[in-house]
Amino acid sequence: MQENRPLAGLVAHLVLVLGVLIVAFPIWYTFVASTHSLQTILSPPLPLVPGDRFLDNYGEALVGGIGQIGGVGIGRLLFNTAVMATAIAVGKIVISILSAYAIVFFRFPGRMVFFWLIFITLMLPVEVRILPTYKVMVDLGLIDTYTGLTLPLMASATATFLFRQFFLTIPPELVEAARIDGAGPMKFLRDILLPLSKTNIAALFVILFIYGWTQYLWPLLITSDSRMSTIVIALRKMVSFTDADTPWHLVMVVAILAILPPVMVVVLMQRWFVKGLVETEK
Known part of the structure; x- marks a missing residue:
């Protein structure tokens, strides 16, 4: 009442x-x-x-x-940022699902050791790993490329942990029934686990998309060509130390345009995002 x-x-x-x-x-x-x-x-x-x-x-x-940003149009910067954010979100989800799937449903020596090695990386801030990662990207010739922008940020211990915790709630009877019906590992993943995980995937996609969209330090290091910059980097480059040299009317335009895509993602996926965070029964 x-x-x-x-x-x-x-x-x-x-x-x-x-x-x-x-x-x-x-x-x-x-x-x-x-x-x-x-x-x-x-x-x-x-x-x-x-x-x-x-x-x-x-x-x-x-x-x-x-x-102020090398004569590059905002459309190009928005495209770069969208590619980076989408690739990071999709890459993190795919890698995390496969990692959690292997740890939970496969029995092999050292599987828990691998899980804790992944989990321990949560204790390492990005700044600790950024210099060796940058050296690897330079050696591979991935400076000023979309691969260099996205690949080092695709692994996610947090997403792996979340998917592992969800997979542990799958009843063993469901796994056994799928095995009796002749479902192989990939069929079980595709036809059973992924449909059950869709709300978790949607919630993580929203969070990881915003994470990729707002990246600043890594794009600042990995790009030297203005045409490969992201919208956040461009926004910082446009602001000068003196007000007279800063085109504030264009800075405000870029700020509004930088806000719109993450807001649209949250609004369009709001229902799935909330269900993925609060839903307990799948």
């Missing part, structure tokens, strides 16, 4: 509205700045309503090249 407490409901809604305003206001302010001219932005206070430069600013950023 649910009690009717109008005062408590009102307070809860006010807190939610306040939270939304606190989170949304900087985004709104950035969008408003992206629709004004540079002179308006440099002459505070900035209006809180959109200006008349929306088409001009966004057209200049998307179609024309921006000098």
Whole structure:
């Protein structure tokens, strides 16, 4: 039975509205700045309503090249970042599923040793591994390539651990029934495990896509050609030490465009994302 407490409901809604305003206001302010001219932005206070430069600013950023980032258009940078984020998310999920599948359903010497070796890598921050990884990429000639951007970031101990914990909840009777029906290892993985894991995969994809989209340190090291930069790197390059040298109207445009793809992924996959995090019964 649910009690009717109008005062408590009102307070809860006010807190939610306040939270939304606190989170949304900087985004709104950035969008408003992206629709004004540079002179308006440099002459505070900035209006809180959109200006008349929306088409001009966004057209200049998307179609024309921006000098601060080597004359590269934002479309190219968004494409690079999308390729990087998607490849990292898909690669992490595929490798983690196969690793967890082998550890849980196959019996071979040292399988738990391999699992703990994977798990221990969680204790190693990226900064510890970044120099030897960079040396390997240089030796392989993968600087300024999509392979160099994505391959070193594909392994994930966290995703392997999560899939292992889920696979351990699979009833042994289901495994035995599949074996009796003549299902081989790959058929069991494809027809039984993957459908059962779809909500987990969706939730991890959202998290890992955002992880790949917001990468800064590794793309900064592995790319020297402006045409291979990501949107985050470009955003940093556009900001100068002096306000007069920074095209703030274009910086705000790039910031808004950098936000949109992760937001779209979260919105489109919200239902699967929530189910993958909170669903306990598969």
